[in-house]
Amino acid sequence: MRDNLEKIFEKIEKGKRITFEDGIMLLKKGSLAEMGFYAQKIRYKLHPKDFVTYIIDRNINYTNVCETKCSFCAFYRDEKDRDAYTLKIEEVLEKIDETINLGGTGILLQGGHNPKIPFNYYVELLKAIRKAFPQIHIHAFSPPEIVFFAKNFKMSVGEVLKELKKAGLMSLPGGGAEILSEKTRKKIAPRKANAQEWIGVMEKAHQLKIKTTATMMFGTIEKDEEIVYHLDLIRNLQDKTKGFTAFIPWTYQQGGKAKVKAEKTPYTKYLKVLAFSRIYLDNIMNIQASWLTQGLDIASVALHFGANDVGSVMIEENVVREAGCLNRTNEEELRKMIVNCGFVPIKRTTLYKIVKTS
């Protein structure tokens, strides 16, 4: 076994791509220290400077009503629940105004699959944002929402994306990927867009010159093989389209209404998967550490395990908060954490362009 691992490390040293089988061996048998060592080598090859990027933006969840009812989700509500809501366009605009006043450059707009919202709401919402705040980047609607719109409004995925782009959509968040393996997906999110649909939306978006991120939520019931399979699907699409800007893995947050029973993912496993992602996804520039799910201490360690970005200051976040994950930060704290780890904090845009250096 050690011989096989050594051969994989040799490949990485030589800048060669590791195979799917190598990936399974590495994730199962590689030590945390080795993974971190090789992940950092690749990180510095792609990003020779000690820069660590972050963004100031806000997650605006336009509705929490969702008919998909994933068993791992603590966020969704039924239409009749007392705390069910759908934001008015003016309410979204107010939140964006606050975001800009706090130095924000973008918004991440996502919501539940609410069958009562007409397509026009999304179009008018994007147009209103574009008109009121031409400077703000609109990163909106994850692939399962796009698939839901296509089915609900009897349109093709391409038509949905074209209409939304015309109205102001600028990029797509890679949420809703969870684990792109049907075995686990059928158990934790049987009514959600399947893995091929998720990939199909991303491919279409990239063809339409809409950049996207990619994510993975692990730590429910998946096996290591499914993690590698997930990354393999993303790596293959990136070879074709080059449309992914970043990969963001995070761990399942159990709490609130979330029904999937799973042991809390240890920090060591998070760091191992993060480092593995940096090694396996040799064609994706940015790997993001998740301070939101791991806390700032582990996020700072993650900067030594392949991550070159710490994501968003996140002026507002509702989804993992509903599962009882209450980590919060601000720009000053995030920058201090980056500096204390020996890196240089750099504010970026949604598309990973530098806003300000220090």
Ligand code: SF4
């Ligand atoms: S994860 Fe998204 S699609 Fe699934 S229930 Fe929650 S809001 Fe709905």
